[in-house]
Amino acid sequence: MITQRLFTGGSNRRVLVTALVLAAVAVLVPVLHLALPPSSPFHVPAYMVALVGKYLTYALLALALDLVWGYCGILSLGHGAFFALGGYAMGMYLMRQIGDRGVYGNPILPDFMVFLNWKELPWFWYGFDQFWFAAIMIVLAPGALAFVFGWFAFRSRVTGVYLSIITQALTYALLLAFFRNDMGFGGNNGLTDFKDILGFNVQAPETRAGLFAASALALALALLITSAITRSKYGMLMVAVRDAESRTRFIGWRPENIKVFAFTISAVMAGIAGALYVPQVGIINPGEFAPANSIEVVVWTAVGGRGTLVGPIIGALLVNGGKSWFTGILPEYWLFALGGLFIAVTLFLPKGIIGTWDSWRASRRDAAERARTKAEEDAAPPPVDPATGRPVRVEETPRAPSPGLSGGPAPQPAE
Amino acid sequence: MSKSGTILYLDGVSVSFDGFRAINNLSLVLDRGEMRAIIGPNGAGKTTMMDIITGKTRPDAGEVYFDGTIDLTKHDEADIAMMGIGRKFQKPTVFESHTVEDNLVLALAGPRSIFPALFHRRSKAESEHIDEILATIRLEARRNDLAANLSHGQKQWLEIGMLLAQDPKLLLVDEPVAGMTDAETEETARLLKDIAKTHSVVVVEHDMHFVRELGVKVTCLHEGAVLSEGTLDHVSADDRVIEVYLGR
Numbered sequence A: 001m002i003t004q005r006l007f008t009g010g011s012n013r014r015v016l017v018t019a020l021v022l023a024a025v026a027v028l029v030p031v032l033h034l035a036l037p038p039s040s041p042f043h044v045p046a047y048m049v050a051l052v053g054k055y056l057t058y059a060l061l062a063l064a065l066d067l068v069w070g071y072c073g074i075l076s077l078g079h080g081a082f083f084a085l086g087g088y089a090m091g092m093y094l095m096r097q098i099g100d101r102g103v104y105g106n107p108i109l110p111d112f113m114v115f116l117n118w119k120e121l122p123w124f125w126y127g128f129d130q131f132w133f134a135a136i137m138i139v140l141a142p143g144a145l146a147f148v149f150g151w152f153a154f155r156s157r158v159t160g161v162y163l164s165i166i167t168q169a170l171t172y173a174l175l176l177a178f179f180r181n182d183m184g185f186g187g188n189n190g191l192t193d194f195k196d197i198l199g200f201n202v203q204a205p206e207t208r209a210g211l212f213a214a215s216a217l218a219l220a221l222a223l224l225i226t227s228a229i230t231r232s233k234y235g236m237l238m239v240a241v242r243d244a245e246s247r248t249r250f251i252g253w254r255p256e257n258i259k260v261f262a263f264t265i266s267a268v269m270a271g272i273a274g275a276l277y278v279p280q281v282g283i284i285n286p287g288e289f290a291p292a293n294s295i296e297v298v299v300w301t302a303v304g305g306r307g308t309l310v311g312p313i314i315g316a317l318l319v320n321g322g323k324s325w326f327t328g329i330l331p332e333y334w335l336f337a338l339g340g341l342f343i344a345v346t347l348f349l350p351k352g353i354i355g356t357w358d359s360w361r362a363s364r365r366d367a368a369e370r371a372r373t374k375a376e377e378d379a380a381p382p383p384v385d386p387a388t389g390r391p392v393r394v395e396e397t398p399r400a401p402s403p404g405l406s407g408g409p410a411p412q413p414a415e
Numbered sequence B: 001m002s003k004s005g006t007i008l009y010l011d012g013v014s015v016s017f018d019g020f021r022a023i024n025n026l027s028l029v030l031d032r033g034e035m036r037a038i039i040g041p042n043g044a045g046k047t048t049m050m051d052i053i054t055g056k057t058r059p060d061a062g063e064v065y066f067d068g069t070i071d072l073t074k075h076d077e078a079d080i081a082m083m084g085i086g087r088k089f090q091k092p093t094v095f096e097s098h099t100v101e102d103n104l105v106l107a108l109a110g111p112r113s114i115f116p117a118l119f120h121r122r123s124k125a126e127s128e129h130i131d132e133i134l135a136t137i138r139l140e141a142r143r144n145d146l147a148a149n150l151s152h153g154q155k156q157w158l159e160i161g162m163l164l165a166q167d168p169k170l171l172l173v174d175e176p177v178a179g180m181t182d183a184e185t186e187e188t189a190r191l192l193k194d195i196a197k198t199h200s201v202v203v204v205e206h207d208m209h210f211v212r213e214l215g216v217k218v219t220c221l222h223e224g225a226v227l228s229e230g231t232l233d234h235v236s237a238d239d240r241v242i243e244v245y246l247g248r
């Protein structure tokens, strides 16, 4: 049924076009990278494949945040935690693929464990030599954490700033935990020196091209799925909870369940993004849990336009592209630039790029419509009241702007 | 007092906020199928009483029963809504970024869990029911407009429509005609009298003209307790009521 819904309605054109573009990129970039000689002007260099591949995973993370923030009103300042957990699950698989090719040549224990004088593999590393097991954990670890966290937080009706703060605390707590050597995740240094994934050398151009394609396709698929979710009745409920939580409650829905579900789905998406990120950058360390990372995701989403799905993708690509360019010339000022960007967007483009574009289009359409009805009125004789024989004034009914979600009014309290 | 035959039964209910007694030993009984108007000065506790009935506020003491048998103090808002109590807020609260029709879709009686909502497709019966409600609340022409673009009065009607969609046994309607024109007020009185033919209704309202229009038994609250009860003429002739209204 979801698939049927995927292809209905007019406002989905942008989603469909974006998904198609991503699918095309998933094919074209690897082909241009592998098939053309470096001398060709159309050759995509390896560093570009790696860079854009990484950005695509960021875009998936921003899309995940948009589902909870844009549609459900949950401003998570800890989404980086789910991304990092997915990344660690993938990293653990990649570590175990190293086998006896590590520095210490231990066939079972990863190097850092040998270094710490550990004699056997901790129980939570079991199974990670199998990709299918790692794949399950990539979904399960962030999903379960989000479910438990959300269940407690939303049931106790923690909302707004307080919720944002505890999501931030969550990622900070994980940062501290993963820094510890005795946690068994490589401590400070994290997991790195990966050799191969599914039997392919992670450094090989073909593997990198494959990971790039996987990232683009995962993003396209996630976009179609989130779009279907937001257009379902459940999606309408998310917006209902965002705008008038108690109204939703008093017609019998449980906002906490609606939120937990969105939060869990979103965390799973973030985890998958992290899992695609790690083999492309070749390392995962506790720094990924840094609160600042999660805040950056919020900036990408806000820049692109929250509640628009495509906007956060564009925001993530633009801001990160800008970051790469900017850090190339003025590395030490990047954080100022990012802060300035956030302030500028909040002040001048509160709906973000896509949101602003949508309202501009809607207001133009309205103006055109008004002009047309006015011209028709002028042309036609004024309607006459049959009782009095005098012309009657036609009341102008206010017309709806675009039915987009981004332009929605500020949330209102009940009563 | 027997609870049988009552749709709503409050006995000795008290609640205080930081030592301030908003509801003070309140007792109120509503028969099945009855419509009741509640009046009282600002701060009398009318909205707080609705908060208690709908599970938003827990009383410190007293009994609150629905339909003679259900102890409402043991349930939360969503449960109580599903058991058949619908509530219109004092400040009209609708889903502004949804269309009028979608507002009703979300309120429509039916399962309230995630997966059915995720895969929900509107049935013919549901569409017909929505058409009916739209006709009742006189918003057929606005069905595809965003609720945000409705006038204040139309939002009040939409919210009443959402209650109807929920198909409750008891409707609690808090100040339905605040901010309405005279014509809209009369229309609303007609609408509520219509609804009262098949539902039990509690209406809180300051507008005495409107209360007279309803022509039902009136309860006057003051400082969280019942001050006077009876016909509007009886209540408005009550010296204590006059004192409360004029003495402020």
Ligand SMILES: Nc1ncnc2c1ncn2[C@@H]1O[C@H](COP(=O)(O)OP(=O)(O)OP(=O)(O)O)[C@@H](O)[C@H]1O
Pocket (backbone or CB within 6 Å): B017, B022, B040, B041, B042, B043, B044, B045, B046, B047, B048, B049, B090
């Ligand atoms: N959650 C709360 N915390 C503290 N005080 C409250 C709370 N809810 C209500 N009150 C107080 O209880 C009293 C009764 O309020 P309530 O809203 O029930 O009055 P009301 O009869 O509905 O008045 P109005 O006609 O103005 O709507 C008021 O003094 C109000 O300030």
Ligand SMILES: [Mg+2]
Pocket (backbone or CB within 6 Å): B046, B047, B048, B090, B174
């Ligand atoms: Mg009130």
